Amino acid sequence: MIDLSLFSGQRFAVFGLGISGLSTALVLEKAGADVTLWDDNEVSCQNAIDLGHHVKNLASEDFRQFDGLILSPGVPLTHPKPHWVVNKANVANLPIMGDVELFLQAVKQDRRAKIVAVTGTNGKSTTVSLIHHVLRQAGLDAHLGGNIGSTTVLDMPEIAQDRIYVVELSSYQIDLMPSLQKQGFAPDISVLINVSADHIDRHGSIENYAEVKSQIFVQQSADDLAIIGVDDEFGARFAKYYDAKSLSAVGRLADIYCENGQISAGGKILLDLSDAPNLQGVHNAQNAAITYMIAQYFKVDDAVIAKAMNDFSGLEHRMELVGKISTDFGDILFINDSKATNAGAVKPALGAYEQIYWVAGGRAKQGGLKPLLKPLQKIKKAYLYGQCAQDFAGQLIGVANFEVFSQMSESVNKALTDIMHNAEDGLKVILLSPAAASFDQFENFEMRGKQFKQLAKKLGAKPI
Template sequence: MAAELSTTDAAAAAARLDSLTSWNADWGGLRVAVLGLGVTGFAVADTLTELGADVLVLAPEVDDDRARILEVIGARLVRHPLDSVPAELTEFGPELMIASPGFHPDHPVLEWAATTGVAVWGDIELAWRVRDKVDAADWILVTGTNGKTTTVQLAATFLAANGLRAAPCGNIGVPVLHAVRDPGGFDVLVVELSSFQLHHLPKTGPGALHPWASVVLNVADDHIDWHGSLDAYRAAKATVYENTKVACVYNRADEATMHMVEEAEVEEGARAIGFGLDVPGPSDFGVVEGILCDRAFLDERRTAALEIITLGELEPHGLAAPHIVQNILAAAALARSYGVPVGVIHDALGDFRLDEHRIQLVAVAGGIRWIDDSKATNPHAAEASLRAFGRVVWIVGGLLKGVDADALVAAHVDRLRAAIVIGVDRAALVAAFGRHAPDLPLFEVVADDTETVMPDAVALAAAVAESGDTVLLAPAAASMDQFADYADRGRRFHEAVRARLGGEADGESAPNGPAGPAAPNAEV
């Protein structure tokens, strides 16, 4: 086990790292250990080798293609289960460690780094420090328990529609390091940040982000198993507001986000901009008699508002569900902070479609709608989905990630025709239904075979659903117990529905067609 750095060595190492705030700084020979070789870890290793650093990658699982490329670019790879500290790491003696988002804070290698005085960054801090390789774009940050990806896509769409070079990146699937190294450069990066990524971000110092605008969309119990507590999870989310320059956008229906803005250290002149489904006040975005409005970015905001779009215009495109309307308002606030006119936002929404597996209409048959919201991977997301529909046959379950779904069940039993429970954490859900709806038809899919889970669930749903019902896949849980990811879970639901209905379907939507009538005044 390596000894702690001496005071002199630690000071010298810290001084060198503090100086690394540009692509053009002296990164040559810096010894960096990279944890993980997924999409993020590979982007980190590729960036650092291009900068001239000495890179050692540690990974329990390795894609062979990435391993071969690492050898070509000059990084070294250690395949190790990482349940302990590899000898190769201690011998390497890193000056810096960059952890991929999936590594828990109490991981043995991260604890070793803390004990020995090795600095730990995430990929976001590295990307911020080297953002000037081409053009130092402004950053707009988006986080929250739910709605991040949709809001990022909307905001980037609005910015691009106004002629700006805008890139959605981060936790959305495109590493920020790819964006900052793109030879074409960008004006604005709209960065989706997970709580895992935010955990490693400093609030002050050379590695602290200074975003143009930022938003926490909502905060609900999630990833408690990773962060250790709800307070730690919320603290990570709150980091997104630190040092914001122009607009801190928050959810008026979620007091936690308002308090985060109040407590953040922001740059002078930054404004707090609220959004919600109710009537907006000055400096807010909201809904008035079915019209989405901006009362923040106009001189007469105390007496007037700017119309963005109507709920009636959104509904044919499947964008009128309450939680999607909230995403639109938040994204519009971010785009307006950057000067995008409301007319541009209106026109861009006419062409915008949700990604697959987000309140997606799969089919209609016999008056029954089949809806895929596999992306509802926690109770907060499932709550928003359930509120968008009337009588529901609910397919629920998976990995609950340490989150208690009891309140979710209790809040929605009155709208349920039946519940079909899938996944490994069935017992907690079955017990919740027993407490709050003992007379509700309840079915368990006990098969462990991935190939049969959705066909069994769909067959059970088809047996109990009646005309006017919605069969809703909104699992309120992660998918990795029985599926590759939430998209795999959603695809298998589609396949099972189509196989079950055959020629009975009255019609299927496009990947992002309407999910049916929304309840725009619902609290979500």
């Protein structure tokens, strides 16, 4: 647990009593801070009371008594409109922050540990997991937290000499980190993987969204490392603007680039990922290139990096190799990419294999399939299901062959039937990469991915 004793004696209001809100309250209370909690949800408030916290309706409180408002990342700051608690804090000129802000202040003022902060629209979880894995395999004291899994940043081990915190940051979390504007509070290593349309409802425009992402670079110094993917217009723009000791960009136009499964720089091949089964595809090559640069920063030997990458097991629901069916005309792979809930996340998956039978659908997000229309011309067929199936079908007319179904299970069954009846020789892939949210038929993307895996097993796919 992170020691927040620098906030001892201060008074905080905590709004939003999910995992991060309750964790923040507990750590602050242990550090000697006075904490008042509230949530619009009565059940959440009662749960906090049962856990022994001081719960009081913040609507009736004078915010001038507090030193800060700790806000859940899910509470709107600006769009579609500010939450009432945000308006009240602004009227009182009360600083609004999140748990990651408290973490940042504690680590940067202590000075013994380093922070690797990773953000981007897509690929964050795989990238931070790979960074963490490689650093741990190299014997470094690395720990993973933030917007991944159930470990909040404040639940990570206490600050220690040479400890490395690898933190995944969403745009919502960065919005709640005002110290990023202060000199001396930038992460030691800041990574922006990519920027594409997502969460526009929370930020108002893609320009605002991209600007929030870029805040991790604002106060970086000559001693810090900035890594920026330049394969999109915002990354290319930020790479030109921000200055750091080893400003490097990752992508085909960059200092380090990824091509044909190889990571290269200056005409020299640094790493060959052909033997890394869970790092196939252009997007994973980019993740590996980012990880390579960070490992180099910490002076990890190339041979150690390569071995660790080959051993990386990948993440569930992110280009996960579920299983295969072997036939006389080649293998059929089932790949679970359920986490790909927008077009930007799907695009690299479509470039990872030649013969793709694409399963997509759910609840549509803003932006549609426009970024995918070119790569979709190369797929064998699309199998569309769910709430947005007809919308997606309309966008695919003249682009790719498709069929529309009600349920995901019907889509997967038909994809396999088509392969068995019409397949060419070579590797075939049934790819679940939905380009949409899961909430029309599933509780979350994890449940969607689990059903796909169950379907694959039922259809005869064997573990790889």
